[in-house]
Amino acid sequence: MKILGRPLVVELTECDCKVLNNSQLLEQYLNEAVRRSGATIVQSVFHRYNPQGVSGVVVIAESHISMHTWPEYGYAAVDFFTCGSSVDPYKAHDYLKEMLGANDSSVRELARGIPSTTDEILKHKPSATG
Amino acid sequence: MKILGRPLVVELTECDCKVLNNSQLLEQYLNEAVRRSGATIVQSVFHRYNPQGVSGVVVIAESHISMHTWPEYGYAAVDFFTCGSSVDPYKAHDYLKEMLGANDSSVRELARGIPSTTDEILKHKPSATG
Numbered sequence: 001m002k003i004l005g006r007p008l009v010v011e012l013t014e015c016d017c018k019v020l021n022n023s024q025l026l027e028q029y030l031n032e033a034v035r036r037s038g039a040t041i042v043q044s045v046f047h048r049y050n051p052q053g054v055s056g057v058v059v060i061a062e063s064h065i066s067m068h069t070w071p072e073y074g075y076a077a078v079d080f081f082t083c084g085s086s087v088d089p090y091k092a093h094d095y096l097k098e099m100l101g102a103n104d105s106s107v108r109e110l111a112r113g114i115p116s117t118t119d120e121i122l123k124h125k126p127s128a129t130g
Numbered sequence: 131m132k133i134l135g136r137p138l139v140v141e142l143t144e145c146d147c148k149v150l151n152n153s154q155l156l157e158q159y160l161n162e163a164v165r166r167s168g169a170t171i172v173q174s175v176f177h178r179y180n181p182q183g184v185s186g187v188v189v190i191a192e193s194h195i196s197m198h199t200w201p202e203y204g205y206a207a208v209d210f211f212t213c214g215s216s217v218d219p220y221k222a223h224d225y226l227k228e229m230l231g232a233n234d235s236s237v238r239e240l241a242r243g244i245p246s247t248t249d250e251i252l253k254h255k256p257s258a259t260g
Contacts, residue, residue, distance in 0.1 A: 004200060005207065013244050045173045045189050057187045057194055059175050064185060068193050068211070070134060073252065077135065077242050079209070081198070106245045112207050114143050115236045122203065 002122045004113040005063065007081040008089045012096065014103035015076055020069035023048040023056070029099045030058050033092035034065055039082060062087050067096075076100060081112075132252045134243040135193060137211040138219045142226065144233035145206055150199035153178040153186070159229045160188050163222035164195055169212060192217050197226075206230060211242075 019025055027046045034041050040061040047055050057066040063081040070076070078096060080089035097105050113122060149155055157176045164171050170191035177185050187196045193211040200206070208226060210219035227235050243252060 002203075004203070004205065005198075009240065009242070011243065011245060042177045042185070043175045045175050045187070047172045047189055049191070055172070055189050055193060057175070057189055057196070059177055059185050059187055061179070063198050064187055064196055066187070066194055066196065066211070068135075068213075073132075073134070073244060075134065075244050077211075079211075081196070081207075081209070083198075104245075110139065112139070113141065114203060114205050115141060115234075 001111050002114040002116045002120050003111050004122050005081060005083040007063075007079055007110050007112060008093060009108040009110055010078040010080065010093055011106040012076040012078060012100055012102040013074060013105070015069075015074045016101035017071040017074055019100050020071040020074070020076060021048070021052055021054065023054045026054050026056055026067065026069070029096060030056055030065060030067060033095045034058050034060055036095050037080070037082065037087050037089055037092035039065075039087045039092075065092065076102070131241050132244040132246045132250050133241050134252050135211060135213040137193075137209055137240050137242060138223060139238040139240055140208040140210065140223055141236040142206040142208060142230055142232040143204060143235070145199075145204045146231035147201040147204055149230050150201040150204070150206060151178070151182055151184065153184045156184050156186055156197065156199070159226060160186055160195060160197060163225045164188050164190055166225050167210070167212065167217050167219055167222035169195075169217045169222075195222065206232070
């Protein structure tokens, strides 16, 4: 694959159920996680569902971080979709794991980009060619 | 894994570069894709980068759909994070592939949920137990 990004796909489990239901707190935590990773916030959207659960997405200059919570299972699905070498998504992960009181986390690193028979890391080009 | 969602991780390639740079058009297409999948739009955020590229996220009642474009490579990374059986993310995929003029797409279906030695599909519970 011609790789343009390596998002982290994270399952945070055995979290604090009250935190997972608190949209304001989660927005604060996710924004702080973005800052700690070195990324730049563009805009965020948070939504609390009835009767429970929160979805939050922070669009960043380097793609996005999203979170969906299932308080009834103490579970949060978090995606750290970042590009470039200046951002460290693991710092965001470590901070969120702590703030959500997660006893465990499972992290998968995906390769994203243009399917190809050879592996290569692509850089952003300064201008469009198309 | 105790599965709570099966997001589609999609690479759309050989797309129309002009479309990939048009934030307004992409917002229109992504919202229509959400409708065609049967999902419910909560809120959307779109951002065009300088000199090129667009990031867009639509938060839906069933999680989110995100898109990041690299016009210089004719490439778009799209995630359809949906839960529940009432939404068909493949309908959103097919529509977006057509509207972006993508000659090819690669689709991976991920299992998201609570790591476990046995496989099981979990349902949303009506109220929090935590």
